[in-house]
Amino acid sequence: MNNLRNNNISRIFFEYFPLILLFVSVMNDFDFNDVGLKYFSFNFSYILIFYYTLKRKEALGYISLFVAGLFNDVIVGLPMGISSLLFLLLCGFASYLRNITLRPNLVKDWIFFLITLLIINSFSYISLVFIFEYDINHTNSIVNTLFTFIFYIFFTYIFHFIENFFIGYRNAD
């Protein structure tokens, strides 16, 4: 285990793990937005960005988020710049929560994530429907928001486990 932790490649992987995961999830053909089940979809990128901005803000740079947003727009076919804007807003909300929090609490983070999701998804809906004249299925949007909110807890535990697993790197640094 120590060998693994002292390995340079593993250290780099740990440092850039959230970033790699973000770009893979954004660029992968099969992403977590829609796994093909009826009335089931969730936005993995939102969970990832919110968690890491809250817990380890240096893991995701603002520029990377901006570029990831552009990539997401290209893949999904949305007007370019809208996902960047949403990612950065999400990041801003998470930074605000981090600044006002003295004693972190998972449930409070979760509730704040719901409020953030509602705000940015409403913003996304308004801009897509009223400015860019896209037709968006209401049910899909609501289900997407709901599942993203529900899955936050699940992914928090997974990310927490991964962070703990690689904790040696941080101490080594």
Add this chain to the structure above:
Amino acid sequence: MEQSRDDFVIAIRSAFLKKGAQQRFSLLGLIFFSVIFLILGSYNFKVVDLVKISIKEIVYRSSFIVSGPEKIIGASFNKITDHINHYSSYKSIEEKLGKFESKDLSNQIIMLENIKYKKLVDDYFIKNNEIFAKVLIDKNSPFLRSVVLNKGSKNNIKLGMAVLDGEYLIGKVVEVNFFTSRVLLLSDINSKIPVSVSPNDIQAIMSGDGKQNATLQYIQGTDFKNNIEDMMVTTSGAGGLFKSGILIGKINATENTELNDLNVDVFKDFTQLKYVKVISFSKEEKALDQTSKKELKTMDAQILEATKQKENIRILLEEKKIAAEVRKNIEEENSQLKNRIYNLQTKLLDAEEAVEEQTFQKEEMEFLKLNLLYGHKCRKTLFNKLHKVGTPEYKNCVLQKGKI
């Protein structure tokens, strides 16, 4: 109160304006930049357009590479599922093949007749540009049902071209880059295609449902109660973008379905697209001159030939049917005869057993009679050394009337 407002302002300022140790831009700066990018993009600002095209080219290619492992896993899973379902699907395919083979000739005749009549009414479209392309990205986004192809303006792909998988329409080209292009699938909520519902030739507009299938809009009040299961949806050719009669799907409705709620089950599964055909159509520019009359004659001859073949096949099929019936009758008779033989054999065995029983009883009676008359000559007593009663020697002695 004043204190909490200050705290809020400080937190907001820190979150949005303060640059982190490794950040080159503040969050607010980048948010403004995205908004400007979005606005300039919507006004087709040239520099932004160029940036967009470059990003698209890079992202489409990279996405194809990044999706590689997942595609391999998906393909392996499909392969395993195919193997599991192989036998049952083979059986059903075998059954269907038999039916389709007999229908094939009828279809050929209908197609030839159709071409002939379309030429007569000057509505015959021919493919003037056919390009085969590979699906690079198959994005199942809840917002947009589209795929990205590996052919672009370099390969003569133009906006609005029809995209087919086999003979089935799957969408149209909505975005063309130099090396790539985007196809809006029929299932997308923004896709609107003029269609015709057969056999009554009802005109409608088909819109995607945002999932896998589509719905019919602007359909006029028509009685759908008859033959609702056999209603096919094809392109109507209205608008001149597509030729008429390209297959799309089947109406999925029951007798109680409302007219505004008619769903179309498209024939193709949009999640399984790999290679597609991008086609544009144009009208055949031939008047009904001498050449086309000759063509019509050739076509008539072909129709006649196909009709003859069809008739031959029908006769052969009838003969086959009769032969199968005869064979079935013979098999039934054979089985009946076998049953009769078996019954007779059983009866014979029973009779043989009865005869044996009677013979045995007769012998016993004979022995008992002789035993009464000559038993004393063979029976062992204190004064002689003859045979003990019940032994085979005693029986022999009795049967020989006491002669030892």
